[in-house]
Amino acid sequence: MLKKYSPTILILTGIIVVLAALLVAVLVFISNQPAPDRGVKPMIEIAALEPDSAKWGLNFPNQYTTLLKTKENATKTTYGGSIAVDKLAEDPMLVTLFAGYPFSKGYTDDRGHMWALEDVRETKRVNETTPGTCYSCKSATNPKLWNVMGMAEYDKTPFSELGQLIDQPIGCANCHEAGTMKLVVTNPALKEALEAQGKDWTTFTRQEMRSLVCANCHVEYYFAGEGKYLTFPWAGGTSIEDIEAYYTEIGFTDWTHPDSGAPMIKMQHPEYETYTAGSTHYNAGVSCADCHMPYTRDGAAKFSTHNVQSPLVNPAASCGTCHTDVDYVVGRVNIIQESVHQTMMATERALMDAINAIKAAAENANVDAAKLEDARALHRSAQLRWDFIAAENSMGFHNPEEALRILAAATDLARQAQLAAELATK
Amino acid sequence: MLKKYSPTILILTGIIVVLAALLVAVLVFISNQPAPDRGVKPMIEIAALEPDSAKWGLNFPNQYTTLLKTKENATKTTYGGSIAVDKLAEDPMLVTLFAGYPFSKGYTDDRGHMWALEDVRETKRVNETTPGTCYSCKSATNPKLWNVMGMAEYDKTPFSELGQLIDQPIGCANCHEAGTMKLVVTNPALKEALEAQGKDWTTFTRQEMRSLVCANCHVEYYFAGEGKYLTFPWAGGTSIEDIEAYYTEIGFTDWTHPDSGAPMIKMQHPEYETYTAGSTHYNAGVSCADCHMPYTRDGAAKFSTHNVQSPLVNPAASCGTCHTDVDYVVGRVNIIQESVHQTMMATERALMDAINAIKAAAENANVDAAKLEDARALHRSAQLRWDFIAAENSMGFHNPEEALRILAAATDLARQAQLAAELATK
Numbered sequence: 037m038l039k040k041y042s043p044t045i046l047i048l049t050g051i052i053v054v055l056a057a058l059l060v061a062v063l064v065f066i067s068n069q070p071a072p073d074r075g076v077k078p079m080i081e082i083a084a085l086e087p088d089s090a091k092w093g094l095n096f097p098n099q100y101t102t103l104l105k106t107k108e109n110a111t112k113t114t115y116g117g118s119i120a121v122d123k124l125a126e127d128p129m130l131v132t133l134f135a136g137y138p139f140s141k142g143y144t145d146d147r148g149h150m151w152a153l154e155d156v157r158e159t160k161r162v163n164e165t166t167p168g169t170c171y172s173c174k175s176a177t178n179p180k181l182w183n184v185m186g187m188a189e190y191d192k193t194p195f196s197e198l199g200q201l202i203d204q205p206i207g208c209a210n211c212h213e214a215g216t217m218k219l220v221v222t223n224p225a226l227k228e229a230l231e232a233q234g235k236d237w238t239t240f241t242r243q244e245m246r247s248l249v250c251a252n253c254h255v256e257y258y259f260a261g262e263g264k265y266l267t268f269p270w271a272g273g274t275s276i277e278d279i280e281a282y283y284t285e286i287g288f289t290d291w292t293h294p295d296s297g298a299p300m301i302k303m304q305h306p307e308y309e310t311y312t313a314g315s316t317h318y319n320a321g322v323s324c325a326d327c328h329m330p331y332t333r334d335g336a337a338k339f340s341t342h343n344v345q346s347p348l349v350n351p352a353a354s355c356g357t358c359h360t361d362v363d364y365v366v367g368r369v370n371i372i373q374e375s376v377h378q379t380m381m382a383t384e385r386a387l388m389d390a391i392n393a394i395k396a397a398a399e400n401a402n403v404d405a406a407k408l409e410d411a412r413a414l415h416r417s418a419q420l421r422w423d424f425i426a427a428e429n430s431m432g433f434h435n436p437e438e439a440l441r442i443l444a445a446a447t448d449l450a451r452q453a454q455l456a457a458e459l460a461t462k
Numbered sequence: 463m464l465k466k467y468s469p470t471i472l473i474l475t476g477i478i479v480v481l482a483a484l485l486v487a488v489l490v491f492i493s494n495q496p497a498p499d500r501g502v503k504p505m506i507e508i509a510a511l512e513p514d515s516a517k518w519g520l521n522f523p524n525q526y527t528t529l530l531k532t533k534e535n536a537t538k539t540t541y542g543g544s545i546a547v548d549k550l551a552e553d554p555m556l557v558t559l560f561a562g563y564p565f566s567k568g569y570t571d572d573r574g575h576m577w578a579l580e581d582v583r584e585t586k587r588v589n590e591t592t593p594g595t596c597y598s599c600k601s602a603t604n605p606k607l608w609n610v611m612g613m614a615e616y617d618k619t620p621f622s623e624l625g626q627l628i629d630q631p632i633g634c635a636n637c638h639e640a641g642t643m644k645l646v647v648t649n650p651a652l653k654e655a656l657e658a659q660g661k662d663w664t665t666f667t668r669q670e671m672r673s674l675v676c677a678n679c680h681v682e683y684y685f686a687g688e689g690k691y692l693t694f695p696w697a698g699g700t701s702i703e704d705i706e707a708y709y710t711e712i713g714f715t716d717w718t719h720p721d722s723g724a725p726m727i728k729m730q731h732p733e734y735e736t737y738t739a740g741s742t743h744y745n746a747g748v749s750c751a752d753c754h755m756p757y758t759r760d761g762a763a764k765f766s767t768h769n770v771q772s773p774l775v776n777p778a779a780s781c782g783t784c785h786t787d788v789d790y791v792v793g794r795v796n797i798i799q800e801s802v803h804q805t806m807m808a809t810e811r812a813l814m815d816a817i818n819a820i821k822a823a824a825e826n827a828n829v830d831a832a833k834l835e836d837a838r839a840l841h842r843s844a845q846l847r848w849d850f851i852a853a854e855n856s857m858g859f860h861n862p863e864e865a866l867r868i869l870a871a872a873t874d875l876a877r878q879a880q881l882a883a884e885l886a887t888k
Binding site for chain 2: 383
């Protein structure tokens, strides 16, 4: 049979076959190339719920060393970053808006994950009455403590006492299961909040988990009852309207505003709720980790950086994976954030006017008490909407339409509060 | 030399060369394939500024026959479409908001380009005092009339008299130069508005012209002076703040609101201003025509459909050119428009409250006249912002962040107007 073909054809065919085989081999080799530390037995066995990330780091040096970098970052983006910006100095209206509440005394912007423990111990908002609950999002020691003590006991332990058991900042154990490295819900409050909605996190896809583990902390929450039990107000849904209805139904209030007398709610950092409320990126299947922990390379090994920070610090890695024109999309972020910031400042001015009007009305002997109560209820509704966006760490970018929709409603309600106060003494 | 190779090699090589040449030839043939009517001398010569699109249509049947389809469309999208929806019946608040102005008597949603002439003649807003200016965006006869009469004369001619010279709806001559088929600015008001900004449209790229020709009509405008001279308020820029400042500076007002006594501005359809104000599609280089006149095929000929309508009627053609997941982007449109609509309704309720409060204050003998004037000025500012978005035919989609930013400001100002009115009698 071979006789039919000349040597030249056979040689050419041979070269082609060899080249193709070589190419396939190289591609297979590259795609299967292990991390420098993989393919070898883990050097150590990680105990379940191990608090010390350094131990996990022996097996996963890329992830661990990038986590450590969250302590070195000192970037400032236009509306965020990883340095402890004094928000009260930047925007003095906040002192009035949070009057009577610890956030009016100290409100610094977040730093990286590795700073969590030091920063919570140093904040001016902590005092002798602070419950242990305030450690819930600050330490990789938590999963073990929750397992040993139970969350109810953890939360009711005084902050200072609980602090003696805690020596690790946020780390591996907050999101991963030792051994399998699976992403897991570790915060009992998140598990319970999902259950209240009839959801079971163990049915979530891996991509959904790449957002959900962030909700271990990056959510709105409150401390329920005397035991300061960590609770997410999600039973009726996670929109601002759902959350307000929840708080109204249980009659919850964080503090009474000393100027307006309104029963206030302080919103925490509802990043997960805002992002998942129909944002374009979430609906397109993009997870928190895709932008905040973009894939990176160490030689041939691909891994998710654990130097979690603003995508604006390295937009080529974060945005560039999907968007070809990185300069263009960064320009979009700026336009969006500027619109949201401008709108947010208008909301704050409306809230300031409402507070002053209510204060003046309350000091008037002839005030109509019922109308004054209306004004206070409106102040509460307005400010919790504003704070839902103001406390959310993206200046609206996580969900621009939702942020602007909510701020528009907040301004409307704040002006109505001001009006109700004026009418209460008319 | 040929002796070196066996016949088999020569045959194989020959086949490859022939196949490659055939492939190239076919590709070249396809890419150069003319429209059925091209490559032949135009059947007729089109006179400069020819009003009758049917004549142009002899040379450009695909463009002409799709233009004719704008008369057949009867689609209703959630917030728009091509049927004459009675806006006043759909949203009775508009009757109060436009009280004292023709839009409170008749306000139907736009139909297609081919309906323009019939619809303007039938609207309840036209009466014996209507100036010729109202034909400015309704007819392909205009470029010729402007050339013959001059725009000043055109505008000051009574509507009924001018109508006898006009027998064509919107057509080819509104955007194209006969012969070259170049896109051109035909409306003198647009040319003058650009000049007032130091811009020369002849330096615009073709892609910029594919948006700019829409600005022959789809803009905010007013009638200047006794001669009702068509003017775009763009000298200071095209943002709503620029436009308000322009009107304030020249002391312009469309009508006085009979309930509030405020000097009002009616915004027209500022699609061009809104779209070009940093919207994501405009900044990405997408023109109006890309979405509203998507490329289509007639056999091998590619042409821009002239059946101009909502991209939601055929999102596969409009959105699908750039976006792979059409269902996803249509879902985005719905989410955005729902947010904008909800916010817009809140603005309208605030405007209604402002009008009622100002009316009550004005009827009170003890009213503080200065504060009442403040309230009226605020009503004007609020309503012109709301109308800038309400009259813009996209329910915010052309520029979601800008629409929501402006509506938030409108609500704020409307509530301040209401408050000023209440304080004027306190």
